[in-house]
Amino acid sequence: MRVLLVEDDLQIGQSLMRALKDASYSVDWVRDGLAGRAAVEAAEYTVVLLDLGLPGMSGIELLRAARAGGNAVPVLILTARDDLDSRIEGLDIGADDYLLKPFEVGELLARIRAVLRRKAGYAVSRLGDDTINLNLDQRTLTFGDKVGVLSAREFALMHALLEHPGTIFSRSQIEDKLYGWGKEVESNAVDVLIHSVRKKFGQGVIRNVRGLGWTVILGGAPAGE
């Protein structure tokens, strides 16, 4: 897999070259915007790692020129600019992801893999991680060492929660997601549903956040209750 690295800083460039080579990517490294544009136009890359502050031509201009020319190569912006506007601008003109300096090598490699997966159009058939996940094809939930089939309502509940893991949903938000607008919902319907999932998988599968609602935490946080 061939990676184009557009980065003007010598030390960062060298370190990234080494890290990417260690991860078995072949890397072309250019140090200014114009050379970067020439490289993007000349060769087929699996992914482009693009710094924004470049001599000759800024990363934003380079990206804009590439997208205007119909080049759909995956682009991951690496930048020290963390204001919301630059982030939005970068993503708006066609970057696939945005990584803020300083970052760890592990995170960069994970983001590259994620960008490539998205580009390849992998259908998401599983929500969650290794500690808790929902298999969308078989409608099974895995939590720790427990695996079980869910009822339609339970599946809808876990789907809603695992679609945005870590996000806290209030009772009314869950009701809206499960029952749709304007339907008459019994006041304890959500509690009954959560109780039945917990009965199968244990208390820790769905976390109650006092005063706010419920959430699912990835990463195997131990059951607190």
Add this chain to the structure above:
Amino acid sequence: MIALGLLVSAVAIGQGISSYQLCRAGMSALLDLRLEQVAVRMRNGLAETIPATPSRGSQPSRDIVITIHKPGSEVPLRSTDPSLQLPQDAAAGFSSHMVSGERWRIYTLRDVGMLIQIAQRSSVRDELEREKALNTLWPTLVLLPLVLGAVLLIVRMSLRKMKQLGEEVQGIDASHLKPLPSAGVPTELLPFIDSINRMIERLAQSIEAERKFIADAAHELRTPLTALQLQADNLQPHIVPGNQERFNELRSGIGRSSALIAQLLRLARADAPLSGGTIEPTDVSRIVVESVSDVLPIAASRGIDIGAEEMVAAKVAAPGADVSVAVKNLVSNAVRYTPNGGTIDLGMRTEGNMMWVEVTDTGPGIPQELLPRVFDRFFRANLDVEGTGLGLSIVKSITQKYGGDAVIRNRSDGRSGVVAAVSFPLAGTPAGSLGST
């Protein structure tokens, strides 16, 4: 104003005294002129009209006395008051003499074979003069209070504008450097306002320059730090297990530096003046939920019970990104200082036109004497817990920028821990629209 009043009064008194004196002098001259004219008329033959023996007691005291002598004769030829012995040796022209125990003003005219003396009581003259002169004081007496009133009114009006300006100046701080309005200001004050405005502009420029420098410096530091981070990461596979712990210390040092730089940039951004334009009202309850979501994995893994007590559905006049930074800072502080198994409560309430978000923890609290310094840059009350010392400075800057405030106090319910609170003006209130100008 008192000085001005005194000045006006002094001028009025001075004017009164001088016109009084002038008037007396004028009256005196007029009365003299009368004496002289009468004397001249007597010489021209009118003396004959005076009866040789006037009826006694018929002379009003205010009247003038005419005496005509033949030279050398003791007894006057003619006199309106023969009992009055005017001194015949009086010098020609005007003179004053004591006669019969009274002071008289006498005009003496010596003619051929005739000594004409016209006399008037000085007391009568004085009385006449005083009477007329006092009359000239009336206009001043009437005008003085009017002028004083006018002075009071004008000064009050000018001062009211000054007071408004003073209040505007009071509101100026590093995050609100707006020029003073010159509309309606007395012309005399315009140069003053002008130089203050220029000073404010220079101040704003230098503060902005300092802020830009911090932002630029933090920005520039990111590049070498990124290189350092990557170099360390590249070393990772080559570290022998015996050195792994030391290597991890190195990496956590790099992580700390990154965090510090990120906070410096946030502070520079929080200190930036409002760029103008309208502020989209922000739903704070959404941010409270979000900030709890953010720390939930850590809180859960440490057995900390985090939750909300009271939620209010109201919007504030401050951008979501900034409100979020402020609230999340308080929540992450609470998580860091709360021991395993502790409790963190979030609450929202409205007070006046302010919305308050309170975060109460069961941490160690902050020594009372250190509380006033917790918002100072780089100040850290508890050195056992990792931090940059910038979080609360950022919170303070953000809240004050939109007319809110940040407050930290120890719990007052007997438990250890702090109550950290931020406020923002409610959207649509006068204080709220202040931020959106």
